[in-house]
Amino acid sequence: MLDIHWVREHQGEVAENLVRRRDEKLKRSFSALIHHDEEWRRLKREIDDLRKRRNEISKEIDSLKRAGTDASQALAEAKAIPGRVQELEKAAAEHQQQSHRYSMHLPNLLDPTVPFGRDSTDNEVVKTWGKPSKSTGTLKPHGEFLQEAGLADFTRGTKISGAGFYFLLGELALLEQALARFALDFLAKKGFTVVQPPYMISRAAYEGVTDLVDFERVMYKVEGHDLFLIATSEHAICSMFRDEILEEDKLPIKLAGLSPCFRKEIGAHGVDTRGLFRVHQFNKVEQFVFCRPEDSPKIHAELLANAEALFQKLGLPYRVVLICTGDIGAVAAKKYDLEAWMPREQAYKEAISCSNCTSYQAVRSNIKFRKKGSLDKAYVHTLNSTAIATSRALRAIVENFTDEKGRIQIPKPLQAYMGGLTEIKPAKPL
């Protein structure tokens, strides 16, 4: 969400931004927003004037009564006001609601460096690291391999919970824990505070962090409660500081979230349907930062560097893409994806998403900071980046590091978390 005060003064810039997104619908929403905002302000003025008059008369009535004088004339005038106020308030509330609704749909201002494009095929490759392995033509889909190797059970996961659910078994389940712990230890050393957030949050908290369409498409609703399962710890962590004014010298606040992520993501995905790539539940270590506006570009680069460092330490080949205007979504002003090399598909696939959300979430969640030595307040900037989404990292490890005998080589930095184990051998399926 954009700050409405700012929008009133910078309508041209907002319109330009929408042109870059090439979205006619948004342009109409924007003029509707301006219209309702103006109407609301006009009515508010009228209502305030009426209230002023009512307050004056109320005072008169008070003093008349205290003096023991007849107040019936003043009372008669006063009685007429609340009804009129109520009428106008109804109209004003309607306009305010509409203006709020439209502003909730307005996307963030894009950073000027975001490339113009239609969809993910127009994203710009900015870096490639590591040597992508050539296809041997013998690799099985990782889901099939893990099922046969007794390291995961997709069949029974589907049986009890439906497609997109799975059991991790034995050493693969331990490797999943190792990955998460590896990422957390790395971030803790970088000054991040580790956070285990609530896994369910209320609608109001949720509206502060994400686009409204996510409620239908992505999030699971808990029946009978005002609660949604989090789709990432980013959501819980951002709303953690909702309606707060932070002190400038506490910034930047760097947090490393650890949580399961629950996503509906309806629809079939071909070869990815069975396996760990696209699932309804996975664990993720997330980087999240609240900072001063002037620091967010620098911190954005840091978060990406952290994500890259983790993949480099694991030895997983990847490339970094800068997401284009058509693929970036409503929340981020600028976004990089880190795509890991997946040998079986001979393709880079999204493993990490790293966004500078500027003040978009801060406005929605009302998170400000007080400038040092003054009473001035401004919205913070928020940034988030995956550190490790364990499900996708596991797939990358399995595909990149399994030898012809079906043994998965454990990346060096994870071995310490696996009691010194260097490889995972296939087991008998349960």
Add this chain to the structure above:
RNA sequence: GCGGAGAUGGCGGAAUCUGGUAAACGCACUCGCCUCGAGAGCGAGAGCCCGCAAGGGCGCGUGGGUUCAAAUCCCACUCUCCGCGCCA
């Protein structure tokens, strides 16, 4: 889940019974004056909304109701504390 008490600025707290337009009093904070400097003292300020401003409106956990007028009365909800129950 049951019973009791409560929710007011950054904090402690007053006004609630008896409706009359909130933050008295104290602490902390910001700016200014005064000081060589610090402190003390004095003055102003300190939430949100509309307005270029002057000014006005709103705001006492949330939502509704009664009233010319609600922190105060009524209803529902949320949360906190105490006790009991249940529980990994």
